Amino acid sequence: MSSIKVPDHLPSPAEDCEQLRKAFQGWGTNEDLIISILAHRNAAQRSLIRNNYAETYGEDLLKELEKELSSDFERIVLLWTLEPADRDAFMVNEATKRLTSNNLVLVEVACTRKSIELFKVRQAYQVRFKRSLEEDVAYHTSGDIRKLLVPLITSLRYEGDEVSKTLAKSEAKILHEKIADKEFNHDEVIRILTTRSKAQLLATLNHYNNDYGNAINKCYQTAELRATMSNECACFQDLKDDPNDEYLKLLRTTIKSLTFPERHFAKILRLAINKLGTDEWALARVVASRAEIDMERIKEEYYRRNSVPLDRAIAKDTSGDYGKMLLELIGHGDA
Numbered sequence: 001m002s003s004i005k006v007p008d009h010l011p012s013p014a015e016d017c018e019q020l021r022k023a024f025q026g027w028g029t030n031e032d033l034i035i036s037i038l039a040h041r042n043a044a045q046r047s048l049i050r051n052n053y054a055e056t057y058g059e060d061l062l063k064e065l066e067k068e069l070s071s072d073f074e075r076i077v078l079l080w081t082l083e084p085a086d087r088d089a090f091m092v093n094e095a096t097k098r099l100t101s102n103n104l105v106l107v108e109v110a111c112t113r114k115s116i117e118l119f120k121v122r123q124a125y126q127v128r129f130k131r132s133l134e135e136d137v138a139y140h141t142s143g144d145i146r147k148l149l150v151p152l153i154t155s156l157r158y159e160g161d162e163v164s165k166t167l168a169k170s171e172a173k174i175l176h177e178k179i180a181d182k183e184f185n186h187d188e189v190i191r192i193l194t195t196r197s198k199a200q201l202l203a204t205l206n207h208y209n210n211d212y213g214n215a216i217n218k219c220y221q222t223a224e225l226r227a228t229m230s231n232e233c234a235c236f237q238d239l240k241d242d243p244n245d246e247y248l249k250l251l252r253t254t255i256k257s258l259t260f261p262e263r264h265f266a267k268i269l270r271l272a273i274n275k276l277g278t279d280e281w282a283l284a285r286v287v288a289s290r291a292e293i294d295m296e297r298i299k300e301e302y303y304r305r306n307s308v309p310l311d312r313a314i315a316k317d318t319s320g321d322y323g324k325m326l327l328e329l330i331g332h333g334d335a
Helices: 013-024 031-038 043-057 061-068 071-081 084-096 103-112 115-129 133-140 143-153 165-180 187-195 198-212 223-228 246-259 261-274 280-290 295-306 310-317 320-329
Strands: none
Touching: 013 031, 013 043, 013 061, 031 043, 031 071, 031 320, 043 061, 043 071, 061 071, 071 084, 071 280, 071 320, 084 103, 084 115, 084 133, 084 280, 103 115, 103 143, 103 246, 103 261, 115 133, 133 143, 143 187, 143 246, 165 187, 165 198, 187 198, 187 246, 198 246, 246 261, 261 280, 261 295, 261 310, 280 295, 280 320, 295 310, 310 320
């Protein structure tokens, strides 16, 4: 459910490159022209533009953009223009650095990308940083967090819809026993969360809810049920032994990201916009990475939980070219 509005009459990559070249020349950069082109091209089209620009002008479009733009606007344009796997590799690398460490980003990338996409991220990471992704994640984490993150980030899950009800029931029992005993870091808990397909895990969590009362996460099998569900009054109760424990927070994020990514991203956006001083990095990260995936569902979830349209919230909290780019990418209304 992409929010990107591609024009009915699409210029050729050569024409787009010519216009971008013009935007860079003269006394000042034409930011509006850059937005009008890049914000309305999908990933394949942006890749063609980058290749054509390099062939025509002998320069990397990304380096040109980096030279011409600045601040938050530069960040969102560069993130958006990167190939999806390169973007994820860059974000994961930022998340492993000491000053920008963010384990939630690692969980997010590991759990909301398809297996083939995650495999491409690991390939892109090796090409860009000359190290393996799992090597850096392992080096920059420790203890239970490392025990969870390394298998998550290297997971190649089955993507089909086949589900074993018997397995779901037995693994729901395992999860319940270990969590009831506060063995949150047990090998079996981590095995189930890091290896099972999303469909199988959803079935397991539904059994957990039905058989043991409290939901690890309220899960719904169909879009119709998800659209009409109430707020999560019992959600994550069994994993809230210590709300401030980072490992438990990562476990809850893992489950939410695997079973209901729209809810995860809507929450990240709400926190980014509502905190004292907007979290521009989180805002740019979510918009750039989800605009072509599930932004329409995220917008629906954001409105359901906050009673304010996402475009209006972004328009109120951002300004200038940065705000314009974000609004174009989410497919804004009349914000």
